Amino acid sequence: MPGRSSSPTWRPLTREDAQASADLLNAIEAVDGTGEHYTAEDTLQELVDPYADLERGSLAAFDGDTMVGYMKIRFKPSAAEVHRVFLDGGVHPAHRRRGIGTALVEAGVAAAKVLHTRHHPRSKLVVDVHKAEHIAGLAELMRSRGFAPARYFRRMEHPLGDVAPVDEPRIEPWSEATDEDFRQVRNEAFEDHWGAVPMPADMWRNKIINQTFRPDVSFLFRDAAGVPVGLLVTMSWDADTEATGIRDAHFMVVGTLREYRRRGFAGALLAHALHAAADQGYDQTSLVVDSASPSDASGVFEKAGFVPKTGYIRWALET
Template identity: 80%
Template sequence: MSRVGASRVDLARGSLAAFAGDTMIGYMKIRYKPTAAEVHRVFLDGGVHPDHRRRGIGTALVEAGVAAAKVLHARHHPGLRLAVDVHRPEHIAGLAELMRSQGFAPVRFFRRMERPLGDVAPVNARIEPWSEETDEDFRRVRNAAFADCWGAVPMPPDMWRNKIVNQTFRPEVSFLHRDAAGVPVGLLVTLSWDADTEATGVRDAHFMIVGTLPEHRRRGIATALLAHASSAAKERGYDRASLVVDSASPSGASGVFERAGFVPKAPYVRWALEA
């Protein structure tokens, strides 16, 4: 095994790859949060090539990931409780068995939803695209809109730039909604991965963030943003829109997305280990 690099991680302490000869067959990557309250939730990402599963590689990578999470937690948030999270599709063979064998338990359930980009009605609303000048409005609305959501923490400017406004960000399909007084009250942020398009032949506009300030919910703001962004995505050659929703979202997001034409697809499970 050898180290593998990726942005947004402590490369020396939080990444590992497994090789068969010169071919990488598995990896793990840790993402820790620069800000946290009460519980520091560290994300453990990774996978093993299907041809090399059931050989103990996944177990070794998970064990290494948990150990790395403890090291990074001790460096950044030693006074808080640590939870190691794994967020993966439910259908992966052997995943549930592996997670339970390492002490993880399912704590939350999510669903990927998709809609084809057919005819989308234009929207008459105070919606504007992302720009350098409105970037801070986007970040502030995101933090306020997700303050009551499970596992969410405020994003400081550096984390926002690192995680959201990066090479996968699509500013031309990301929008801010203002009320009649010009105050920003909702947002939609789109990401897209060129590698996925190349592998699948489907150009997907992934609505990574859809949020409305709590005091402005149930006024059609999210619906307007979804319609506006779907129309913009279609005009720019995207084939499909997608998003992931928390099944227990306090905003009732699942119903909003279904009414906007999104259909439930792959379920995801959030596994957690209180370490």
């Protein structure tokens, strides 16, 4: 357990903080039950995010060599009327109730304003924080700094056993040759989703095509003319498997072009991916859904057999 120094040292995050970041996040999970476990490789992927300016948009608190708190800003590659900046952070359970969380939130809001001015000054700035609703003290901290609930999300899970195969020749797995089709379909399918912006190639590589990506459980759906109209992208975290003994295939992205919705494409993709995950030895599948999704995603997932679990709140501060 970290010591009880009353005066932590502060500095921006660097790429060399991957292991210290993983240690902190795992200590937070042990108390908060976030269900998210990390390796240094996982946290490094976030530290090298091309839209995370560590020098201007991060801050970490240290007790000796141990990281006891952090915040990190991720700005958007593009923005129209609103630029929604994402603020992430946390405090080690043994160092809470000492003002570190408040200081980090305030520093995060200030950093968000700096990055907003540098990248999208003509848009309105909104700072978003996305956290599980059950974390003790989080709501009080958010409200005290002017944040209010803006959106609600839900993690859903589907245990796997014997899953019937799906005979759909228009569904194909991810490949290097179709990677750009996947990215383009994702961008078009999420044009009308709250807070979503197109993912440029560098963000796609960082957030999707990384060590957690599972290409054998990621699929593209083409229409009768061969045009890609839907996708399902799967990711899986080895740290979660090691910590829980449960091998989870997380459906990170499930989307269909707007004009092709309500035709069964999403259902077919889900059924196909569920069979593939079961066939490859996964114990369960999971996903996170926006409760106000314009495509009625919650209903589609429930029909496919997913059960609601952990709730999340997207807190927002309009500046």
